[in-house]
Structure formats: C-alpha cells, structure tokens
Amino acid sequence: MTFSSIFFLFRFLPIFLIVYFMAPGRMKNIVLFLGSLFFCGWGSPRGALYVCIALLFNYVLGRMLCSCENNGNRRLLLIFGTVCNLLFPTGFTIFTLQALSYLGDCYGDREKPQKNLLDFAVYFTLFPQTVAGPVVRYGQIKESLRERKPDSLLVSYGLKRFIIGLSKTVLLANNLGALWTQAATKSVSGISTLTAWIGVVALTYQMYFLLSGTADMAIGLGAVLGFRFPENFAYPYMAGSVTEFSKKCCITLVDWFRDYIYEPLAGEKKSRFRALPGILLTGLLLGLWLGRDVSFVVFGLWFAFWMVLEQLGLHKLLEHIPGIIGRGYTFFTVLVGWVLFAMDSWKEAAHYLLTMFGIGPQPLYDRESLFWGSHVWMLLAVAMIGATPLCSLAEKRLRASVSGAGLALYRFLEKLIVAVLLLVSIAYCVKTPMMLSY
Amino acid sequence: MDLYGERKNARKTIVFLCAIMMILLVADLLQKDVLISPEENRILQTKPGLSGETLASGEYMERYEEYLNDQFVGRANWITIQNITARAFQKKVMNDIYLAKDGYLMPRHLPEDFSLELQEASLSNLDAFLADYPQAKVMLVPTADSVLTDKLPAFAPYFDQEAFLERAKERVGADRFIDVLPVLREHAGEEIYYRTDRHWTTLGAYYGYEAFAKSFPKPPRWYLHGELQTVKTDFRGDLYAKAKQHARPDNIMIFPRVMEADSYRITYDGYLNRRDFYEERYLEGNGSYRYFLDDTHGIVEIERESYLDGTLLVIKDSYANAMIPLLAHHYKKIYVVDLNYFNANLTEYMQNKDIYGNMDVLVLYNCTNFIRSFPYESARTQ
Numbered sequence: 138m139t140f141s142s143i144f145f146l147f148r149f150l151p152i153f154l155i156v157y158f159m160a161p162g163r164m165k166n167i168v169l170f171l172g173s174l175f176f177c178g179w180g181s182p183r184g185a186l187y188v189c190i191a192l193l194f195n196y197v198l199g200r201m202l203c204s205c206e207n208n209g210n211r212r213l214l215l216i217f218g219t220v221c222n223l224l225f226p227t228g229f230t231i232f233t234l235q236a237l238s239y240l241g242d243c244y245g246d247r248e249k250p251q252k253n254l255l256d257f258a259v260y261f262t263l264f265p266q267t268v269a270g271p272v273v274r275y276g277q278i279k280e281s282l283r284e285r286k287p288d289s290l291l292v293s294y295g296l297k298r299f300i301i302g303l304s305k306t307v308l309l310a311n312n313l314g315a316l317w318t319q320a321a322t323k324s325v326s327g328i329s330t331l332t333a334w335i336g337v338v339a340l341t342y343q344m345y346f347l348l349s350g351t352a353d354m355a356i357g358l359g360a361v362l363g364f365r366f367p368e369n370f371a372y373p374y375m376a377g378s379v380t381e382f383s384k385k386c387c388i389t390l391v392d393w394f395r396d397y398i399y400e401p402l403a404g405e406k407k408s409r410f411r412a413l414p415g416i417l418l419t420g421l422l423l424g425l426w427l428g429r430d431v432s433f434v435v436f437g438l439w440f441a442f443w444m445v446l447e448q449l450g451l452h453k454l455l456e457h458i459p460g461i462i463g464r465g466y467t468f469f470t471v472l473v474g475w476v477l478f479a480m481d482s483w484k485e486a487a488h489y490l491l492t493m494f495g496i497g498p499q500p501l502y503d504r505e506s507l508f509w510g511s512h513v514w515m516l517l518a519v520a521m522i523g524a525t526p527l528c529s530l531a532e533k534r535l536r537a538s539v540s541g542a543g544l545a546l547y548r549f550l551e552k553l554i555v556a557v558l559l560l561v562s563i564a565y566c567v568k569t570p571m572m573l574s575y
Numbered sequence: 576m577d578l579y580g581e582r583k584n585a586r587k588t589i590v591f592l593c594a595i596m597m598i599l600l601v602a603d604l605l606q607k608d609v610l611i612s613p614e615e616n617r618i619l620q621t622k623p624g625l626s627g628e629t630l631a632s633g634e635y636m637e638r639y640e641e642y643l644n645d646q647f648v649g650r651a652n653w654i655t656i657q658n659i660t661a662r663a664f665q666k667k668v669m670n671d672i673y674l675a676k677d678g679y680l681m682p683r684h685l686p687e688d689f690s691l692e693l694q695e696a697s698l699s700n701l702d703a704f705l706a707d708y709p710q711a712k713v714m715l716v717p718t719a720d721s722v723l724t725d726k727l728p729a730f731a732p733y734f735d736q737e738a739f740l741e742r743a744k745e746r747v748g749a750d751r752f753i754d755v756l757p758v759l760r761e762h763a764g765e766e767i768y769y770r771t772d773r774h775w776t777t778l779g780a781y782y783g784y785e786a787f788a789k790s791f792p793k794p795p796r797w798y799l800h801g802e803l804q805t806v807k808t809d810f811r812g813d814l815y816a817k818a819k820q821h822a823r824p825d826n827i828m829i830f831p832r833v834m835e836a837d838s839y840r841i842t843y844d845g846y847l848n849r850r851d852f853y854e855e856r857y858l859e860g861n862g863s864y865r866y867f868l869d870d871t872h873g874i875v876e877i878e879r880e881s882y883l884d885g886t887l888l889v890i891k892d893s894y895a896n897a898m899i900p901l902l903a904h905h906y907k908k909i910y911v912v913d914l915n916y917f918n919a920n921l922t923e924y925m926q927n928k929d930i931y932g933n934m935d936v937l938v939l940y941n942c943t944n945f946i947r948s949f950p951y952e953s954a955r956t957q
Contacts, residue, residue, distance in 0.1 A: 138636075142643075142644065143640070143643045143644045143647050144639070144640045144644070146596070147596070147599065147600050147603055147643070147647070148643065151596060151597070179636050180633060180636065182630065182631060182633065289585040289589060290581060290582060290585045292589055293584075293585035293586070293588040293589050294585075296588065296589060296592050297588070300592070312664075326687070503732075504731075505730075505732045507729075507730035508728070508729070508732055510730075511728070511729050512665050512666055512667040512728065513665075513666075514665070515663075516664050516665075519664075544580075548584050548587075551588075552587070552588055552591055555588070555592065556591065556592070556595060559592065559595060560595070561656060561660055563599070563653065564652075564653040564654075564656035564660070565657060565660075567644060567647055567650060567653040567657075568644050569654055569657075570617060574669075574671055575666075575668060
C-alpha cells in the first residue's frame with residue numbers, strides 16, 4: 138500500500154483516523170498498532186507475521202539487555218540480536234534499522250528498554266514511517282508513545298504537510314521519473330548528450346521529491362497522530378560540500394549510519410587512520426543496505442570517496458573559493474551518484490555517464506533533445522525552485538508581514554491552495570493505462 | 576502571537592480538508608460500479624472475489640486496489656484534471672499523441688520505430704505480392720504528421736515518410752506507384768485529416784481517389800466540395816480517446832451516393848449482407864470512423880448491379896475504408912482484403928475470381944501501417 142493510492146486515501150486512512158480519534162485514551166495505541174499491522178499486512182500477510190515475530194524478539198532482547206549485568210554476556214546478546222535482525226526475512230528495511238538502533242541504545246545505556254509491550258509494538262510498527270523513513274529512534278518519540286495530547290495546531294500542520302508531500306510525489310516525482318526512465322531506457326541504444334543531461338537532471342530532482350515527499354507525508358501523518366518525527370531533508374541540493382550534503386539528505390538514515398557504524402569505527406579521537414577508512418566502510422555498508430548490487434556499493438563508495446577527499450584538505454579549499462563553485466561541485470557529484478543508484482547495472486551507469494560527458498559516437502544534441510527542452514523546461518524549472526528554501530521563506534515572510542484583513546486573506550488563500558493541491562494530487566493518484574511519456 | 580486565532584484557524588483547516596475527503600468518500604461509496612470506461616475505451620476492474628488463497632498470496636489486495644482505483648468516483652473528471660495540469664506544464668505529448676497546432680492531435684511516429692530492416696521486410700513482402708499480381712498499383716498514404724508537418728510541436732521528432740515513399744516508388748516503379756504525398760501536400764490547407772483521429776477525412780480520401788483514377792486510368796466522377804454532406808458534427812476519434820486532450824471535434828462527411836440505393840450488395844466476411852457502405856449505428860458515440868465499411872473485416876465483397884464487367888482487388892488497411900465508396904461505381908465486383916484479419920490462403924481465395932480477365936489490383940495502406948505490417952507472405956502460404 139502506498140500513500141498515493143486511492144485505497145490508502147479513501148479507505149484505509151479515513152476509517153483508521155475515525156476509529157483512532159474516537160478511541161479513548163490508552164485504546165488509541167491498540168488502534169494504532171492494529172492499523173499499522175494491517176498496513177503492513179495488506180501488501181503481504183506473511184510480512185506482517187514476520188514483523189510480529191521480529192517485534193517480540195526485539196522486545197524480549199531489549200529487556201534481557203537491561204537486566205543482564207555481565208558485560209561479556211551483554212555484548213554476546215547484542216551480536217546475537219544484530220545477526221538475527223539482519224537474517225529476518227523482513228529484508229533490509231526501516232524495521233531493521235529501528236530494531237538495531239533500539240538494541241544499540243539499550244546496550245549503550247542510552248535508553249531504558251520499553252517495558253510495555255504495546256507501546257513497544259506501536260514504536261516498532263508505526264505505519265507512517267515504514268515506507269521510506271524518516272528513521273525514528275526510540276528515544277525521539279518514547280514520551281509520545283505513552284500519551285499524546287490532541288492538538289489542533291499539530292493536526293492541521295500534519296494534514297497540510299501530508300498534502301504537500303503527496304503533491305511533491307505524484308505531481309513532480311512521478312513526472313520527472315517518467316522523463317528519466319525514458320532517457321535511461323533509450324540510452325542503451327544511444328541518445329544525444331543533451332538528452333542525457335535533461336534525463337539526469339530529471340532523475341536528480343525525482344529522487345529529491347520522491348524521498349522528501351514521502352518523508353513529508355510520514356511526518357505529516359505522524360503529526361496528525363500526535364507524534365513529532367525528526368526532519369529528514371534540509372534542502373540538500375543547496376549544500377556546499379558532499380559532507381554538508383550528507384547532513385542534509387536522508388538525514389535520519391545518514392545519522393543512523395554515522396552514529397551506529399561510523400562513530401564506533403572511528404573511535405573517540407577520530408584519528409585519520411581510523412576515521413578515513415571508517416568513512417569508506419560506512420559508505421560501503423550504506424550502499425549494501427540500499428541494495429545488493431555492485432552499483433549500490435559504488436554509489437556508497439562514491440560519496441564516501443569525496444567525503445574522504447574533503448577531510449584530506451578539499452574542504453579547506455572549498456572554504457576559500459566562492460560558494461557557488463562548492464555548490465556546483467556538490468550538485469555535480471550528487472548527480473553522478475544518482476546515475477549509479479538508478480541504473481540497473483554499473484555497466485549501464487558507466488555508459489550513461491560517458492554519454493553525459495560527450496565521450497562516444499553520440500551527437501551533442503538532436504531533435505529529440507530540443508523537443509524535450511521545449512516542453513519539459515517548465516517541469517524542471519518548478520522542480521528546481523521547489524528544491525530551494527525559496528517558497529518556504531516567502532511564505533514565512535508573508536505570514537509575518539500580514540495582520541487583520543491581510544491575515545484573513547492569507548489564511549483563506551492558504552486553505553485554497555492546499556485544497557487545490559489536494560484535488561490535483563488525487564487526480565494524479567487515479568491511475569490510468571496512459572503512459573507518462575515525454 | 577494570537578494563539579486563540581491560530582487554533583481557530585487550525586480547526587477550520589482541519590474541518591475544511593476533512594470535508595473534502597469525506598464528500599469524495601461518501602460519493603465514492605454511493606456510486607455504482609461501471610463495467611467500461613467509454614473515454615478510455617477499456618474494461619474496468621470489478622470487485623474481486625475473496626478466497627483464502629488470493630488473500631494469502633496478496634493477489635486479492637492487489638486486485639482490490641485496482642478495483643477501487645478503476646471505480647473511483649468521477650474518474651473521467653480526474654483524468655481531465657490530469658490533462659489540464661499536464662498542459663499547464665507545457666507538455667506537448669500525451670500517451671504518444673502529439674498535441675499539435677491548430678487543435679490537431681497527431682500520432683507520434685518516432686524514426687527509430689521504423690528501422691530500415693522493418694521497411695525492407697514490408698517492401699520485400701510487397702515484391703512478392705507484385706510478382707503474383709504484376710498489374711497491381713500501390714498507393715501508400717502518408718499520415719498527418721508527414722503532410723501537415725508545420726503543425727507539429729516545435730522540434731517534435733517524427734518519422735519522415737517522404738524518404739520511405741521515394742524508396743518504395745523506386746522499388747515498385749513509378750508507373751505502378753500512385754504518389755499521393757504531393758497531392759495531399761498541395762491540399763494541406765484543407766481538412767484532409769481529422770483533428771482527433773488518425774485517418775484521413777473523406778475529402779482527403781477524395782484526393783486519393785483522384786490520384787487513383789488518373790493512374791489506372793478511369794474516367795473519374797468529379798465531385799464538388801459543396802456536395803459533401805455532414806453526417807456527424809461532434810466526432811472525437813481514436814487520437815482524442817488516447818490523448819484525452821481538448822481538441823476541436825471533427826465533422827464526418829460523405830459525398831453523395833453516385834448510384835441508386837440498392838444497387839450494391841456488400842458482404843462482410845462472407846455472411847453479413849448490406850446495401851450501403853455506411854453504417855449509421857457507429858455515428859453514435861466514439862470511434863465513428865467505423866461508419867465507413869463497418870470497421871474491420873478480413874474480406875469485404877462488393878457487387879454492383881450493372882452492365883460493367885470490371886473486377887478490383889484491394890489489399891488494404893482502414894485508410895481505404897473512406898475511399899472505397901468513392902471508387903466503387905467503376906467496378907462490377909470489388910474484393911477488399913485486410914491481410915491482418917484475413918484467415919485464409921489469399922491465392923486460393925482469389926482463384927477464378929478474375930472472371931473478366933481484366934482485374935485491377937490496388938494496394939492501399941497508410942504508410943506507417945504498411946511498414947509495421949504487410950503480412951503478404953503469411954497470407955499467401957496460410
């Protein structure tokens with residue numbers, strides 16, 4: 138079940154929310170758990186069963202970690218738990234990361250394990266973020282697991298956030314994705330350099346709007362339910378270095394790898410001899426978590442490689458040159474990274490990159506690339522502006538400057554825009570056999 | 576900050592957004608399922624049956640999601656909203672249909688989809704056909720994008736049919752090739768192609784008929800523009816159905832019948848008998864090009880009650896349907912064969928059909944269809 142399906146929007150979500158808000162006090166958690174289980178079991182009933190087993194396993198293990206005094210035994214328990222979680226047939230998903238971070242936090246005494254099975258179950262299965270994050274750590278929401286005060290401000294914020302996320306996914310990401318798919322499919326038989334660039338720019342923004350849109354929807358749904366999930370994106374394409382990019386893109390995921398893999402590897406002193414291999418190994422593991430193929434490993438290592446270079450002195454250089462160059466370098470590095478990520482194999486990715494750099498027999502541009510340029514510029518322009526903080530800044534400034542009748546108008550327009558976004562997004566959720574072709 | 580006002584506004588927002596969702600939800604629940612979507616020309620998913628097996632495999636859920644998606648309230652309106660947004664984003668191609676200028680929709684024929692090998696395959700099939708029917712003449716009609724090229728969106732890639740037609744002309748010989756491209760280009764300012772359908776109009780077919788009459792040669796009956804009768808004014812054809820874009824509807828027109836009614840006997844696929852080339856029932860609803868010669872049939876036999884003794888064999892696709900009514904009065908008997916739907920051995924079928932010994936043969940295709948599929952070899956050896 139995806140957030141952008143009619144079934145989710147017009148069956149699951151309304152029924153779930155009505156029951157959820159009608160349920161009294163502690164009953165809410167039961168409703169939330171059952172709803173999450175249904176959400177997860179709708180795609181594959183077997184998956185829901187595995188999740189339940191993993192849930193019980195981690196619950197018991199967390200409590201054992203807490204009650205065990207012997208450090209050697211604790212370490213054994215942690216290793217056992219890690220291996221089991223990696224072997225679970227739930228696959229390498231958000232569940233795995235949540236479980237591992239929970240066990241790691243219990244082991245490191247950063248968190249006390251949850252004693253209430255229901256509250257733990259709610260944390261473990263919480264449906265909004267099981268699709269694509271953000272990766273929520275137990276400590277970040279442990280208070281709201283027990284009790285959440287209904288707050289109209291939070292609910293209204295959540296609804297708006299959800300709708301914005303939905304429109305980012307279905308209006309922008311899907312169209313950009315179609316453009317990229319077309320370029321990628323044709324690249325095998327040969328496309329012009331310009332077509333390759335249009336394709337890769339579309340891909341770059343597709344990834345952003347898909348991931349950040351899904352995160353917006355998760356954060357929004359979380360807010361409606363009374364949770365405050367951590368932010369997952371902070372305008373990553375504005376970053377001035379790859380290191381900065383890693384702190385702005387998929388924040389919770391990268392943080393997870395930083396805290397649970399890089400930090401232990403690098404040690405407390407962060408000497409170069411441990412830190413630099415640590416970065417590379419973390420990149421490698423992150424790539425492997427994303428998918429078991431050479432191209433994903435290359436993807437992880439590609440970013441790690443630039444971060445290592447930055448540590449070795451590139452960073453100092455970037456500080457001394459105009460910011461625009463740093464941003465250009467970062468955007469370019471990310472662009473290449475996404476090609477590695479999105480192509481089926483590293484060979485196809487390499488072929489595509491060669492086309493981009495004009496190496497090979499293809500022409501610089503052709504009729505098709507000019508045609509694309511003539512009718513996708515608007516989509517790309519909207520995507521480029523949408524990926525900067527411009528809209529949000531403008532909105533904030535406008536909000537701060539109005540009062541009285543202006544405020545009333547502002548509030549009216551805000552509702553209107555959100556409603557239009559909702560309706561147009563619903564239109565795009567209705568799937569037709571029509572191809573999204575460019 | 577005015578927290579009271581903020582909360583009040585927040586509650587209003589919640590109520591407003593929930594109201595939109597609830598109205599749609601209730602409307603969706605109240606709406607009865609429909610079987611087909613006439614706009615998309617497609618059968619919609621109906622409620623799937625529930626069984627333990629489909630539930631465990633997840634197939635039920637998949638079907639159910641499809642079912643809700645297909646049966647969602649106001650389906651046609653949502654598709655319209657999609658199209659309006661796409662247009663606002665300056666999109667120039669929808670579902671492989673170009674949104675061309677002057678309200679024209681045109682099929683997208685990409686050069687790479689008409690490779691030289693594919694062209695060669697059809698041409699060698701044509702060679703084989705011409706070896707069996709040396710008297711045959713070939714008319715390949717270019718589609719709108721190669722004639723009204725200036726109406727295509729800027730830089731839109733298209734398969735230039737002119738080069739192929741040149742090749743075909745060289746291959747079959749100029750005397751056996753009826754070159755309609757220059758004729759149609761000459762009349763490009765007139766309504767020779769439908770705006771919403773991939774076929775040529777009756778007027779376009781008439782210029783084809785003129786070229787045919789000149790080539791065979793036959794004394795043509797000269798029709799006048801004023802003679803065209805409009806039989807449908809709001810025709811939205813197959814391109815419209817695919818692109819779902821606002822386009823000016825077309826007129827379907829016919830030239831007046833030359834002969835008295837009842838002077839033709841038309842047999843479709845050997846069993847369906849008619850007296851007229853036009854099927855009124857198709858004028859209702861979409862897909863009205865089927866009005867001409869009852870859409871698709873493997874074999875149509877047309878016999879005219881007259882003293883004439885001519886026979887004509889037409890190997891054709893749907894483009895011919897608009898032209899055949901115009902040339903029918905030249906022959907006593909016409910055999911119209913669509914190779915893609917003809918399920919017999921053509922050679923055997925045509926044996927002893929040339930009773931007067933002067934059979935004319937015409938290959939009449941639209942250029943792109945011809946390259947995609949001219950399965951003569953398989954029809955001969957079937």
